[in-house]
Amino acid sequence: MFDLDEARLADAAACLALRNEIDRIARDLPPVALMEVCGTHTTAFFRHGVRGMLPASVRLISGPGCPVCVTPTSYVDLALRLMREPGVALATFGDMIRVPGSATSIEREKGRGGRVHIVYSAMDALALARSEPRTTFVFLAVGFETTAPTIAQTVVLAEKEGVANLRLLVGHKLVPPALRALLSHPELRIDGFILPGHVSVIIGSESYRFVSEEFGVPGAICGFEPVDLLKGVLSLLDARRTGRPAIANLYGRFVKSHGNRAALSALDSIFETVDTEWRGLGRMPASGLALRPSLRHRDAALLLGDDEIARLAASARDDAACRCGEVLCGTILPTECGLFGSGCTPETPVGPCMVSTEGTCAAYFRYGRQA
Amino acid sequence: MHPSRPPEILLAHGSGGRLTHELVRSLFVRLLDNPALSPLEDAACLAVGASRIAFTTDSFVVSPVFFPGGDLGKLAVCGTVNDLAVMGARPIALSAGFLLEEGLSIERLERLVLSMRGVCDEVGVAIVTGDTKVVERGGLDQVFVNTAGVGLLDGPLPEGAGAVRPGDRILVSGPIADHGMAVLSARNDLRFDTPIESDCAPLWPVIEHLLEGSRGIRWMRDPTRGGVATTLNELVAGRPFGIELVETEIPIRPSVAALAEILGIDPLYVACEGRVLIAVAAEHADAALVRLREHRLGLGSESIGEVLADPPGRLTLRTRGGGRRVLDLLSGEQLPRIC
Amino acid sequence: MCLAVPMRLIERSGEFGIVDLRGVRREVHLGFVPDIEIGDYVLVHAGFVIEKLQRERAEEDLRLLESLLDDSADGGS
Numbered sequence: 001m002f003d004l005d006e007a008r009l010a011d012a013a014a015c016l017a018l019r020n021e022i023d024r025i026a027r028d029l030p031p032v033a034l035m036e037v038c039g040t041h042t043t044a045f046f047r048h049g050v051r052g053m054l055p056a057s058v059r060l061i062s063g064p065g066c067p068v069c070v071t072p073t074s075y076v077d078l079a080l081r082l083m084r085e086p087g088v089a090l091a092t093f094g095d096m097i098r099v100p101g102s103a104t105s106i107e108r109e110k111g112r113g114g115r116v117h118i119v120y121s122a123m124d125a126l127a128l129a130r131s132e133p134r135t136t137f138v139f140l141a142v143g144f145e146t147t148a149p150t151i152a153q154t155v156v157l158a159e160k161e162g163v164a165n166l167r168l169l170v171g172h173k174l175v176p177p178a179l180r181a182l183l184s185h186p187e188l189r190i191d192g193f194i195l196p197g198h199v200s201v202i203i204g205s206e207s208y209r210f211v212s213e214e215f216g217v218p219g220a221i222c223g224f225e226p227v228d229l230l231k232g233v234l235s236l237l238d239a240r241r242t243g244r245p246a247i248a249n250l251y252g253r254f255v256k257s258h259g260n261r262a263a264l265s266a267l268d269s270i271f272e273t274v275d276t277e278w279r280g281l282g283r284m285p286a287s288g289l290a291l292r293p294s295l296r297h298r299d300a301a302l303l304l305g306d307d308e309i310a311r312l313a314a315s316a317r318d319d320a321a322c323r324c325g326e327v328l329c330g331t332i333l334p335t336e337c338g339l340f341g342s343g344c345t346p347e348t349p350v351g352p353c354m355v356s357t358e359g360t361c362a363a364y365f366r367y368g369r370q371a
Numbered sequence: 372m373h374p375s376r377p378p379e380i381l382l383a384h385g386s387g388g389r390l391t392h393e394l395v396r397s398l399f400v401r402l403l404d405n406p407a408l409s410p411l412e413d414a415a416c417l418a419v420g421a422s423r424i425a426f427t428t429d430s431f432v433v434s435p436v437f438f439p440g441g442d443l444g445k446l447a448v449c450g451t452v453n454d455l456a457v458m459g460a461r462p463i464a465l466s467a468g469f470l471l472e473e474g475l476s477i478e479r480l481e482r483l484v485l486s487m488r489g490v491c492d493e494v495g496v497a498i499v500t501g502d503t504k505v506v507e508r509g510g511l512d513q514v515f516v517n518t519a520g521v522g523l524l525d526g527p528l529p530e531g532a533g534a535v536r537p538g539d540r541i542l543v544s545g546p547i548a549d550h551g552m553a554v555l556s557a558r559n560d561l562r563f564d565t566p567i568e569s570d571c572a573p574l575w576p577v578i579e580h581l582l583e584g585s586r587g588i589r590w591m592r593d594p595t596r597g598g599v600a601t602t603l604n605e606l607v608a609g610r611p612f613g614i615e616l617v618e619t620e621i622p623i624r625p626s627v628a629a630l631a632e633i634l635g636i637d638p639l640y641v642a643c644e645g646r647v648l649i650a651v652a653a654e655h656a657d658a659a660l661v662r663l664r665e666h667r668l669g670l671g672s673e674s675i676g677e678v679l680a681d682p683p684g685r686l687t688l689r690t691r692g693g694g695r696r697v698l699d700l701l702s703g704e705q706l707p708r709i710c
Numbered sequence: 711m712c713l714a715v716p717m718r719l720i721e722r723s724g725e726f727g728i729v730d731l732r733g734v735r736r737e738v739h740l741g742f743v744p745d746i747e748i749g750d751y752v753l754v755h756a757g758f759v760i761e762k763l764q765r766e767r768a769e770e771d772l773r774l775l776e777s778l779l780d781d782s783a784d785g786g787s
Binding site: 009011013014016017018020038039040041093120121122123124146147149150153196197198199201202224227252253254255256260262263266 | 712713714739741742743744753755756757758760761763764767768770771775778779781782
Binding site: 010011012015016039040046047048049050051052053066067068093094095097098107108110111117118119120121124127128143147225226227230345346347348365366 | 377381382383388389390560561562563633634635637688689690691692693694695696697699701703706707708709710
């Protein structure tokens, strides 16, 4: 039987061979800045020690690919307010619970008696809702295009079964609009993108055409093993060398050019594209998802009155010294933020970049500190 | 939210990482300050007449109370026995204090206590004194147990953390992360079906076997809360040496590695409850491994790393791709994530 | 947003199935990749199968990797 030998992809000898190639090409190039747009890639680069394998002339910037990092404070405040509503329980993926709101976090409120279930799948939230018809379960629907279809499909099933007590607080965001905004940023100089592996499984490699064709910047879609990451860097350096930007699909074992049509169709049946706020990047057009009008009964925010929602949005407060936005755009390194390591640490995070284990600042803090 | 030291206890204070250490140092050690406490070893060593004894305590909270491979009772006895064992102390007697939630079934309590008896018999130690308190329904989650233990330091002993030097090797007595992943996989709301079982076991028998037949054993510790990475960080912190582990040498069961990968959890920070980490002099390391593997509880022993002069105070990992990464203290408990 | 792991499909029943990775099993939703068969490797994210392994590409990747190793063993390009 065919055995997917992922272990081979980490093979130290293969990595060494790729590193040598990278060194060879980089030597003849001016310094380059490459951006990874996927929090899981950020973590993978650090976790496998790949950052340390690259020559000094290749700089890796972490972009806004961490859905927790770009979740606005107002979203967390709204979730916290819902948690205090009688008869409501939150269901969420793990990392949302430590994201700081204006005054507190879900983790802290859990300690004060708020009801929160950490789940692995939106389907677990549906199972909870089925088992307790008198409780309203509010699922924190965050994540990019990899995750949104799974939540959409869960809603499809909830509708089919008539499980009324599952609602969503929608905070999904989309990657290509974020890329477009980054590429249009006057101060940003990016020589290549390491493109998200699993978002690409859903949206397809064709979704990034505009990056190379409109902006002349190369992209490489790659997986998460050390060899995958190095191949990605090599591909981008090679594109710089030849001066021929293109989108290279290096994760073809899972990524197709047109993505996954069934997943996109599920997404489309439940969600519509809207303008939305990204922490640190401001409001971006057509960059997020919202429930379609026919599914308003699934919207958790509507459990509260309009004026309360407006009040929460207006009072959301970010720490003035927090520079997460600049970190997310890659214009500064975490170490250049005044709060990094002193006022802002993984155990006492100020901004979401420090909260999520894949947040740029947290990754720097955990993995990046050298002697 | 103000980012400086939190004014109240957080769940993260209990995970054995950075916040726990800070709390212990800045509050408990500061206020209780005494020479037997300061080394902050797994057990305190005291002179009693002509003898030396080790004395330790541990409290146990686990959910679910019954998990694959063990239960809270077994955990409570093993935890204290092991804290004594890693100091080289032969367990002599234990105490057990129970905090019981109103409504807890007597049958469950009996099962836990029978478990405790089973481990005691295996080690040759007894629970000689105890206490029970009952808390109103909802006041705690079913049952909490505290155990304390006394051991005799009358046999061959480890040399002490101060004897660790560059060139020494780091051994582990078996595959890592079994306990933490077993408890996680037993949580019904995650809905995984796995063969993972806790490694919960009393280590005195294998440690006694090791100490009697080996030389150059510098230091031992069981990597419980916070896992191998946290425990080794405790060894290197503030010391003139560092440790480098080799990822490909660290034993881990395939199913444990698989669940950790699926949930985005790093097994190096996941608790073991039946493993011991050993720092041993280079020239005696191979013999120590052989000795460990002679015992049922040391069958899966491996050499996983080395003590280095540089960088001091740091724990690093040579990754399977050939890179290098720093293994820092984590701040809180790892949570299952999808990102 | 990207934590997805290749697992093997060992059972299916309509839109749901069971996947396995080295003994760890879970029920997952199969709706996004309807043409999979028992024994296939699938990419699993948050309880859903989001894609099937493209075997030819995977095998090609491994072959390229091997030739890369052969090249460097021969003294590099």
